[in-house]
Every structure is written in C-alpha cells, then in structure tokens.
Amino acid sequence: MFDLMALAFQADITRISTFMMAREVSYRTFPKLGISEAFHPASHHQNSPARLEQLAKINTFHVSLVSHLLERLKTTPDGDGSLLDHSLILYGSAMSNSNVHNHAPLPVLIAGGAAGKLKGGRHLMYPEGTPMSNLLLTILNKAGVPQESVGDSTGLLSDV
Numbered sequence: 001m002f003d004l005m006a007l008a009f010q011a012d013i014t015r016i017s018t019f020m021m022a023r024e025v026s027y028r029t030f031p032k033l034g035i036s037e038a039f040h041p042a043s044h045h046q047n048s049p050a051r052l053e054q055l056a057k058i059n060t061f062h063v064s065l066v067s068h069l070l071e072r073l074k075t076t077p078d079g080d081g082s083l084l085d086h087s088l089i090l091y092g093s094a095m096s097n098s099n100v101h102n103h104a105p106l107p108v109l110i111a112g113g114a115a116g117k118l119k120g121g122r123h124l125m126y127p128e129g130t131p132m133s134n135l136l137l138t139i140l141n142k143a144g145v146p147q148e149s150v151g152d153s154t155g156l157l158s159d160v
Contacts, residue, residue: 002069009083010076033057043098066091087112117142
C-alpha cells in the first residue's frame, strides 16, 4: 500500500492519502516475525518482558514500513526536490500505553518538507495536555487549508 501511495503521488493522481495499518483491536498475528500471539493481546502486555518484546517487534515492523515509504519518497524526484520534500507525512498511534488504554502523550512522527513549510530534524515537545487536534489544525494550515479550529483544538502549534 505504501508503494501505491508513493506511485499515486509520483503520477500526481493525488497528493492526499490516508492509510490505517492496523486497528487497535486487531487480532492479526505476525508469523513472519516469529509472533503467533495476536496484536491486541500483545498490546496488553501487563509489563511482561516476553509480551513487551513481541510488541516491540511488531512496532519495529510497522515503523520499517513507514521508513520504506519515506525512503521511496526521498529518492523520487519531484520538481526542484523530491516527493518527500513536497510531502507532509503524519505517522502515529491512538495509544500511548496500550496496556492501560492511555491516549496521552501520543507518539507522533511528522516527516517531509511540506514544500518548504516544515523544518525537519527536530524533536518537539509541547506542554502536557496539548490536544492532538492542535497538530491536525497546524497541518491543515500548513497544507493551505486555513481553519480556525478542529475538534477540541485550542490553537496552532508553534515551531512545527
């Protein structure tokens, strides 16, 4: 699916795509990773070292797929740069600690240059309790879709 996304961007069929890699309640197993337990039970690890190791392998696999997409976009010419230079990729999870269904703080990665509207190579942290919708609002505005609010947003994020 990530290859299709990159191809659609390259062919200028679309510049917008969403893709959910797995539902939080997924019962998919990962035999190629040596994991026979389903994702959801593994995510309720109860601090068991063996289950935490399984969850880390699954998460590492998912991140490797995103890394593949980013590398493909980076190596695909697009105008005066690459597809990655002209893209804004949001990757994250709806869970911070799936063992206890904690939704904050959410692990989120923003990649790409957004046609010069993003500064990369940084790790940004915002005050505890900052709504995720502030990031979504900021992304919309950077993408040229100005909005005053999204969901429970309280404003634009600085430095994104």
